Amino acid sequence: MDKVAHHKNSSSPASIQHPGTRTYENRERERSRSSMASSCHEVEVPGKPTETGTALLETATGAIQGFGPVNQIHQHLCAFHFYGDDMTRQGEAHHFCAHLNEDVRQCLIFDGPDAGVRLIGVEYIVSEALVLTLPDGEKPLWHTHEFEVKGGVLFMPGVPGVVERRDLEKVCKTYGKTIHFWQVDRGDALPLGLPQIMMALTRDGQLRQDLAKCTCTLSQKFKFFILNLENFRAFSSKFLNSYSLFKRLVNELEGVGFIDFYVAGVEDKFSVSFQKERENRAYMSGPDHGIHPLANAAGKGLKTHLREVDLPATTTAAHAGRVFT
Amino acid sequence: MSSSDQNPAPTPACGTGTSVPPPGKATTVSSQLLDMGAQAVQALKPVHQMKQHACSFALYAHDLGRQVEVHHFVSRLNQDVLQCAVYDSDRPSARLIGVEYIVTDAIFESLPPEEQKLWHSHAYEVKAGLWTDVGVPEALQSSEMARMAKTYGKLWCTWQVDRGDALPLGAPALMVSPQAAEPGRGRAELVRGRDERYRIDSSAQGLKGARVEMDEPEWINPNADYWRVHGKGFAVDVAATEMKRHAPFP
Numbered sequence: 062m063d064k065v066a067h068h069k070n071s072s073s074p075a076s077i078q079h080p081g082t083r084t085y086e087n088r089e090r091e092r093s094r095s096s097m098a099s100s101c102h103e104v105e106v107p108g109k110p111t112e113t114g115t116a117l118l119e120t121a122t123g124a125i126q127g128f129g130p131v132n133q134i135h136q137h138l139c140a141f142h143f144y145g146d147d148m149t150r151q152g153e154a155h156h157f158c159a160h161l162n163e164d165v166r167q168c169l170i171f172d173g174p175d176a177g178v179r180l181i182g183v184e185y186i187v188s189e190a191l192v193l194t195l196p197d198g199e200k201p202l203w204h205t206h207e208f209e210v211k212g213g214v215l216f217m218p219g220v221p222g223v224v225e226r227r228d229l230e231k232v233c234k235t236y237g238k239t240i241h242f243w244q245v246d247r248g249d250a251l252p253l254g255l256p257q258i259m260m261a262l263t264r265d266g267q268l269r270q271d272l273a274k275c276t277c278t279l280s281q282k283f284k285f286f287i288l289n290l291e292n293f294r295a296f297s298s299k300f301l302n303s304y305s306l307f308k309r310l311v312n313e314l315e316g317v318g319f320i321d322f323y324v325a326g327v328e329d330k331f332s333v334s335f336q337k338e339r340e341n342r343a344y345m346s347g348p349d350h351g352i353h354p355l356a357n358a359a360g361k362g363l364k365t366h367l368r369e370v371d372l373p374a375t376t377t378a379a380h381a382g383r384v385f386t
Numbered sequence: 387m388s389s390s391d392q393n394p395a396p397t398p399a400c401g402t403g404t405s406v407p408p409p410g411k412a413t414t415v416s417s418q419l420l421d422m423g424a425q426a427v428q429a430l431k432p433v434h435q436m437k438q439h440a441c442s443f444a445l446y447a448h449d450l451g452r453q454v455e456v457h458h459f460v461s462r463l464n465q466d467v468l469q470c471a472v473y474d475s476d477r478p479s480a481r482l483i484g485v486e487y488i489v490t491d492a493i494f495e496s497l498p499p500e501e502q503k504l505w506h507s508h509a510y511e512v513k514a515g516l517w518t519d520v521g522v523p524e525a526l527q528s529s530e531m532a533r534m535a536k537t538y539g540k541l542w543c544t545w546q547v548d549r550g551d552a553l554p555l556g557a558p559a560l561m562v563s564p565q566a567a568e569p570g571r572g573r574a575e576l577v578r579g580r581d582e583r584y585r586i587d588s589s590a591q592g593l594k595g596a597r598v599e600m601d602e603p604e605w606i607n608p609n610a611d612y613w614r615v616h617g618k619g620f621a622v623d624v625a626a627t628e629m630k631r632h633a634p635f636p
Binding site: 106107108109110111112114115116118119120121122123125126127128129130131132133134135136137145146147148149155157159160161162163164165167168169171173174175176177178179180182183185187188191194195196197198199201202205217218219220221224227228231238240242243251252253254255256258260263264265266267352356357358359360361362363364365366367368369370371372373374 | 387388389391394395396397398399407408409410411412413414416417418420421422423424425427428429430431432433434435436437438439448449450451457459461462463464465466467469470471473475476477478479480481482484485487489490493496497501504519520521522526527529530533540542544545553554555556557558569613616617618619620621622623624625626627628629630631632633634635636
């Protein structure tokens with residue numbers, strides 16, 4: 062989530078506090094650096110800033126290298142994922158996708174749309190026909206996209222609705238397999254622990270509204286309260302027609318001490334309305350054969366475990382012929 | 387339900403023992419046009435941060451005899467942390483088979499021991515000439531390689547293409563790096579194949595020789611490369627559980 066300002070109040074929702082007091086200037090700096098970074102737990106990745114020599118070298122080497130698979134990435138989809146064992150832990154997921162063919166897409170998932178965001182997982186998006194060929198033990202790992210599309214919450218930032226809907230008609234019928242490696246939502250500064258099987262929204266009531274819409278805390282002067290800011294948005298949209306202007310207004314209000322805390326939701330950041338999109342997409346349909354009962358974790362939940370195993374004997378001759386090309 | 391070290395039940399999508407392309411119809415012209423249109427208006431900034439293409443080899447942590455050539459497309463989060471999209475080749479049709487995170491020794495030392503056992507060292511892989519930025523002259527990449535030799539990596543494989551999976555099947559699998567000891571040595575024919583294809587000489591006359599003088603890490607944390615000390619591997623299981631939830635599912 063876009064953290065425009067940090068909590069000053071200790072009773073505010075979880076946010077890792079950095080030591081030291083924050084000056085307004087500091088916050089300005091952080092704000093510009095992490096503009097649109099999507100984790101609400103804004104923990105910085107440890108490490109020194111990239112040295113100029115390193116950056117220059119990468120530019121030089123990058124210029125003479127080929128980036129075959131990366132150049133195939135043609136599409137940015139934004140949606141939400143939650144953990145296979147915990148729906149309450151949800152996050153914004155930015156998919157950067159390439160078609161392997163008409164039925165298979167492979168996506169890198171980042172926690173935001175900007176440079177400097179974290180690569181948190183991968184998703185494979187596969188047509189219904191192919192998913193139905195998968196072994197039954199595999200199907201629970203796959204989730205449906207019908208609700209995400211028809212519910213209006215999956216979108217392609219910046220792509221006009223008419224064009225977007227042409228593709229979402231297809232996505233609506235697909236299944237996805239998502240694995241996250243970096244649990245940024247719990248504040249991990251580095252990718253720790255095991256990969257997690259992720260699920261996607263399948264009905265109303267699941268999406269945490271603070272991810273969708275902006276959250277704002279007005280200062281003590283106005284008594285402390287958190288708004289799910291329909292009113293503020295409505296008010297501001299009368300005067301402001303873009304997110305950047307809206308953000309400037311928020312900054313101004315914060316500057317004079319009227320706002321303590323503001324986090325933009327996805328709808329604000331990308332100027333989309335899930336409700337409006339839902340209406341636009343009402344005509345779309347999901348998988349032709351209906352949602353497979355084993356998909357979506359077979360209706361339960363999924364958890365990963367690490368198991369120590371004996372290593373097979375040194376020579377695995379059986380694999381010798383499986384040389385990978 | 388599913389384990390990284392178990393073969394999936396036989397279906398059209400899995401296990402013929404050879405590497406097969408994913409099933410599915412050729413990408414339609416309309417999809418291509420939509421993609422081109424999307425690309426024209428979408429910035430795709432995170433993707434443009436991938437500025438390094440490295441090639442090396444990876445071994446499944448549950449069966450070191452299973453080894454694959456891996457192509458890393460690397461983006462840098464800062465001087466000490468890299469994140470890589472890992473593909474099975476550098477062709478446009480390459481499959482996204484996993485993700486690797488790379489951190490410097492200083493960061494690695496700060497991790498808890500339980501976490502460290504999932505990571506592998508890069509010193510041997512680099513010094514042996516296995517890890518190389520494809521197409522970049524050694525003189526230009528040597529400083530980056532010297533840095534890389536002191537790093538640790540954590541690589542998750544999500545598509546076991548070497549066992550012939552036509553689609554990504556099963557649980558994610560941990561992978562490790564080649565080492566100077568069996569059963570974790572890189573297989574010679576695999577290295578030879580890569581070297582011939584990219585006209586790389588990773589032998590003692592080539593990259594390996596050129597990197598002899600490269601500084602080695604003063605020590606490699608014994609918690610990394612778990613199999614070398616413990617002789618055991620790791621597999622990942624996906625099991626059914628109750629989901630914590632605030633609304634019905636699905």
